[in-house]
Amino acid sequence: MKSKYKVLIYNHIPEYVDRYERLVREVRQDLQLLVCKNRDQIETFIDEADIIFSAHTFPGELVAKARNLKWIQSTSAGVENFARSNLLPPNVVLTKIRGVFGPIMSEYVVGYILAITQSMKKTFLNKERKRWEPFLVDSIRSKTVGVMGLGSVGAHIAYQVHLMGTVVIGLDEQEKRLPYVSKEYSPTEIEEFLGRSDFVVVTVPLTDANEGVLGEREFAMMKESAYLINVSRGPLVQEDALLKALKQGSIAGAVLDVFHEEPLPRDHPLWDLDNVIITPHISGPSIPEDIAKIFIENLERFEEGKKLEGVVDHEKEY
């Protein structure tokens, strides 16, 4: 028997679309799948879709054309493409992925903090030059790491950094009382939070309210020896202000996995800065095998009229 629901599948990586299609079909032969690999295909099929199962790169403005739409399952933790700017009709449920990305993103954050304290860039460069140049390594235990946003991902990063013997402080709208966070600051206390942090890790969701939350004023609050690590979304940071802070040395450097424009254009000035580490949005991979499983489980809840996992608050946009 055919399911009554039509599911639009979209991802910006065509191979991932194929994998998602295969993974869903394997367990749910009854579903009607609208398989989309580009914007044209989305525009063709959106009218029929009851459900959207898509990456964060789905063009949110097209949701308005989906007259049958009941539910969107994002493959990401960040859902700004769907949730921002009142794009979403009130009756459409949006769900995000929760609890999957924390552990692997913690490895990225711990890894790049250690890359900095251990001066790994110098090590790789000296290897190319066959240069033996002893230096004193720094210790992560002597640092204070500030995690901006103590949601599912931020909390796990805080936990894993704490296990390295490091002092962790946090900033969040809500008090989370996490035992591994030595002090939690509210957004009004951002000056003290930034002033104490040797590494500022950005994990807050991108919403209308916090776009550009880190700008010239905030970089001035940071230590000159401090590093910014952004693993959330590029537009949380004002890129011009960041470039200026990095060039003037008002902060020591940055580790950036996300950008205003992705892929980061070849002529972007960030590529030229020696105190920046750039990774191509890889810190929290959505692995189709993991994500499809979560979608299938949520689909069963949806069909049974149960509460879904990871429901996004339309007001808060996350």
Next chain:
Amino acid sequence: MKSKYKVLIYNHIPEYVDRYERLVREVRQDLQLLVCKNRDQIETFIDEADIIFSAHTFPGELVAKARNLKWIQSTSAGVENFARSNLLPPNVVLTKIRGVFGPIMSEYVVGYILAITQSMKKTFLNKERKRWEPFLVDSIRSKTVGVMGLGSVGAHIAYQVHLMGTVVIGLDEQEKRLPYVSKEYSPTEIEEFLGRSDFVVVTVPLTDANEGVLGEREFAMMKESAYLINVSRGPLVQEDALLKALKQGSIAGAVLDVFHEEPLPRDHPLWDLDNVIITPHISGPSIPEDIAKIFIENLERFEEGKKLEGVVDHEKEY
């Protein structure tokens, strides 16, 4: 009142000799210090020395000329220069540094494992080339890390790697029953230990018995996908066999902080291998401020006839 003891201070870094001299004098003006920055000075003063306070680079064969010698305090955890080959008269006490290097060396090991799972070398290279090239990061949690030698340093490395969510196995002559090591192997079980490990971390002390303990036979036991990490002493590894294994791909790569000859000569073939990370013996720094404190405390015990901290077993050589 002058102390009756003459203390010979030696380090291969002249600036460290000055720092050790200053640190010791600050608290013990009464001591007679024989300050040595090279072999000639050691040969001049060794005859008078009651106590040697020195780095692991002290030429051990000169100990035979120290007719008044009662005690040697090494500034290192590794004491092979003094302890090997029956260099030490039975009445001379040798003490090593214990409990200092584990935490910082754990940061090195966790850091370089993450550098490999996160493909950081590719990231640094792509930055230079302004290349946006997404890839799937690997996870340390999917690995098994084998720690060879569960002494003070090895145990701490095992603990810290375990806290990353990784399975840790160990190899040691003695059963240590460490709760964070999932299985401890004896040296006779080395084949199973090496065959299971995705990373083999060498932390055993260098003794006459285990010089060259990792050779062609052992590299053949390792997985082709496995990495060797040596943070102990170069001569534990047969360098020719390692070069062959790295070139032939019988192991995936190596992270080396220690070598047969240090500094590693510019024409050494290890510099040319792409699958090797080379650091200049920096993973466990002896920081004079920390080490001098331990010496002073042991000196008080020595003067009071108490048992010293970190006494080395002459038979075992560690």
